[in-house]
Amino acid sequence: MATYKRPDGREYDETRKIEAKVGVVKRADGSAMFSFGSSRAIAAVYGPRQLHPQHLQNPEKCLLRCYYDMLPFSVAERKRPGPSRRSTEISYVTTSALSPVLKLEAFPNAVIDVYILIIEADASTRCAGINAASLALAHAGVPMTELVSAVSIGKIGDAIVADITKEEEDYKIKKDGKEIKAATDIPMAILSRANKLSLLQLDGKVTLDELKEAIALGKKTCKKIVEIQKQALKKVKEE
Amino acid sequence: MTEKKETREEKKEKETKLEERSAEENKEKERIVVVPGEVIASGSGFLPGEGTRREGQDIVAARFGLFEKTDKIVKVIPLSGVYIPRVGNTVIGQVIDVTFNGWIVDILAPHLGFLSVTECGGYVNKKDLTEYYTFKDALVAKIKAIKARGIDLTMREKGLRKLEGGMLIKINPTRVPRVIGREGSMINIIKDETGCNIIVGQNGVIWIKGRNVEGEILAKKAIELIARKPFIEGLTEKVKEFLHKERKSENKEAYEVKERGERKERKKN
Numbered sequence: 001m002a003t004y005k006r007p008d009g010r011e012y013d014e015t016r017k018i019e020a021k022v023g024v025v026k027r028a029d030g031s032a033m034f035s036f037g038s039s040r041a042i043a044a045v046y047g048p049r050q051l052h053p054q055h056l057q058n059p060e061k062c063l064l065r066c067y068y069d070m071l072p073f074s075v076a077e078r079k080r081p082g083p084s085r086r087s088t089e090i091s092y093v094t095t096s097a098l099s100p101v102l103k104l105e106a107f108p109n110a111v112i113d114v115y116i117l118i119i120e121a122d123a124s125t126r127c128a129g130i131n132a133a134s135l136a137l138a139h140a141g142v143p144m145t146e147l148v149s150a151v152s153i154g155k156i157g158d159a160i161v162a163d164i165t166k167e168e169e170d171y172k173i174k175k176d177g178k179e180i181k182a183a184t185d186i187p188m189a190i191l192s193r194a195n196k197l198s199l200l201q202l203d204g205k206v207t208l209d210e211l212k213e214a215i216a217l218g219k220k221t222c223k224k225i226v227e228i229q230k231q232a233l234k235k236v237k238e239e
Numbered sequence: 240m241t242e243k244k245e246t247r248e249e250k251k252e253k254e255t256k257l258e259e260r261s262a263e264e265n266k267e268k269e270r271i272v273v274v275p276g277e278v279i280a281s282g283s284g285f286l287p288g289e290g291t292r293r294e295g296q297d298i299v300a301a302r303f304g305l306f307e308k309t310d311k312i313v314k315v316i317p318l319s320g321v322y323i324p325r326v327g328n329t330v331i332g333q334v335i336d337v338t339f340n341g342w343i344v345d346i347l348a349p350h351l352g353f354l355s356v357t358e359c360g361g362y363v364n365k366k367d368l369t370e371y372y373t374f375k376d377a378l379v380a381k382i383k384a385i386k387a388r389g390i391d392l393t394m395r396e397k398g399l400r401k402l403e404g405g406m407l408i409k410i411n412p413t414r415v416p417r418v419i420g421r422e423g424s425m426i427n428i429i430k431d432e433t434g435c436n437i438i439v440g441q442n443g444v445i446w447i448k449g450r451n452v453e454g455e456i457l458a459k460k461a462i463e464l465i466a467r468k469p470f471i472e473g474l475t476e477k478v479k480e481f482l483h484k485e486r487k488s489e490n491k492e493a494y495e496v497k498e499r500g501e502r503k504e505r506k507k508n
Contacts, residue, residue, distance in 0.1 A: 029320055047349065140320045141318070146276030147276060230274050230277075233272065
């Protein structure tokens with residue numbers, strides 16, 4: 001049995017408080033906010049619209065352009081605004097996590113721009129970003145097969161836990177008088193209806209069985225997240 | 240005089256009847272919000288309409304919107320998002336480029352509109368197309384065809400023309416049916432109350448031209464009110480009330496200004 005104790009007293013399969021809201025950016029075609037506790041992302045979708053420069057146009061399907069960035073005040077140490085190695089990578093994986101559900105053939109030669117901004121960061125920001133972007137795309141009326149939800153599963157010490165925080169990400173254990181890193185972060189995006197994964201990243205060490213366990217927990221957690229996303233979208237009419 | 244009164248009463252009766260009917264119809268059609276991937280009907284008794292998709296036995300929502308069932312066909316009406324062009328729609332656009340054989344018109348859709356010289360409705364000297372329509376001109380046009388490369392427009396129909404003067408406002412294209420109302424009831428109220436000439440494009444661009452700026456601004460405010468609160472009940476009544484109230488306060492203001500001016504003149508004298 002796992003002995004790891006979570007610093008905020010959560011169960012292993014419990015997420016932080018999730019908030020989701022649709023229609024937060026007035027001038028965008030679709031927008032949403034999504035947060036895991038104090039990891040908060042805002043996504044704005046523009047388009048489908050005309051794509052310039054023309055050489056990027058694809059006569060077969062629409063181009064999906066995701067832009068992920070953390071705002072300077074989102075972390076304790078000021079983050080220099082603008083693209084970095086990390087944000088470029090996350091923009092890329094977000095694009096590939098979202099594109100399987102979108103019906104991009106409906107708008108040839110056009111572009112859909114997705115801007116994801118992290119306004120408060122406390123680990124698993126890319127998952128919050130994907131969740132917000134998925135809501136914003138639905139709000140923009142883009143045809144899609146289902147909503148994408150994402151969660152980061154971690155192997156902290158000897159336990160597999162859902163929705164890790166920054167504190168857990170930096171978890172260390174003492175071994176032979178030395179401190180070694182004992183946390184593995186596994187962010188994943190899941191298509192609950194199709195029962196498929198569209199994003200799976202891993203940095204650290206896990207065994208195959210642990211990975212299987214992590215994916216099972218991810219699928220279970222995403223089922224809950226997708227319900228929250230649906231509720232957020234259904235609230236639009238009441239406003 | 241009596242005749243006029245009668246016609247007015249008749250008009251009112253007609254309006255109330257129309258409203259009653261629309262209210263009944265709204266009750267019949269239970270509208271719920273659906274999200275992509277939600278199963279909205281199952282069995283072979285239903286046919287998938289716009290915004291839906293068949294997956295085996297089930298009909299699944301392909302986009303976010305309001306679910307509506309009419310007879311056998313189920314469809315999803317969009318609640319938000321950009322304008323998706325349809326053949327036959329009347330749209331308002333702006334000329335953004337002039338080429339050797341036509342004009343390129345921005346109609347706020349995923350693709351640009353193209354108006355060919357042969358479709359512009361009138362004889363054109365091909366040497367200089369800018370004499371006819373030039374940059375930044377606003378046009379009412381109809382969508383003739385939708386191709387992969389763009390949208391073909393036509394102006395060879397009644398009521399399609401260049402818009403001169405007035406103001407253009409933009410609302411969400413999904414609100415256009417509410418702004419127009421059943422058989423044009425809503426837009427006619429705004430037209431009557433403000434004395435403005437209004438053209439509503441299916442792409443959410445609305446052209447307003449009145450005798451004075453005050454009327455135009457009032458019409459703009461009323462349209463924005465509809466666009467902001469499309470789901471409340473008795474919207475027609477609310478808009479009427481709003482227009483009456485605004486006009487009263489406007490009259491009062493105008494009166495006050497006039498009075499002040501008179502007082503000043505008196506003082507001078």
